[in-house]
Amino acid sequence: MNERIQPELMAEEERLVVKKALEVVCGKWRLFILLHLGQKVRRYSELRRLLPDVSEKVLIQELKTLVQLGVLEKQSYNEVPPRVEYRLSERGLTVLPILLQIKDIGRHFLPAQ
DSSP: OOOOOOOOOOOOHHHHHHHHHHHHHTTTTTHHHHHEEEEEEEEHHHHHHOTTTTTTHHHHHHHHHHHTTTTTEEEEOSSOOOOEEEEEEEHHHTHHHHHHHHHHHHHHHHOOO
């Protein structure tokens, strides 16, 4: 009766799946970037204005990583001045409903005003 309940160890495949999911959404700015791009296609300069607290270096790194992960698509136009736009990829769009739920969780835990 006093048997300790041992949690089942997560299968290696499941662990890799969770690790990959966290790679996509973890990071101080990634969720904000993804939420802003969930609304519409945005130019780099728009993202810079929408996220004033992130350094330019970090924003560029995060965008590059999200493109490499296949979450974002980057479109560069051969114009002067240069124009670069970002949008959620098809795979990135699958993340959006979960991010909106995370946003709702945050709203639920805000102090009552």
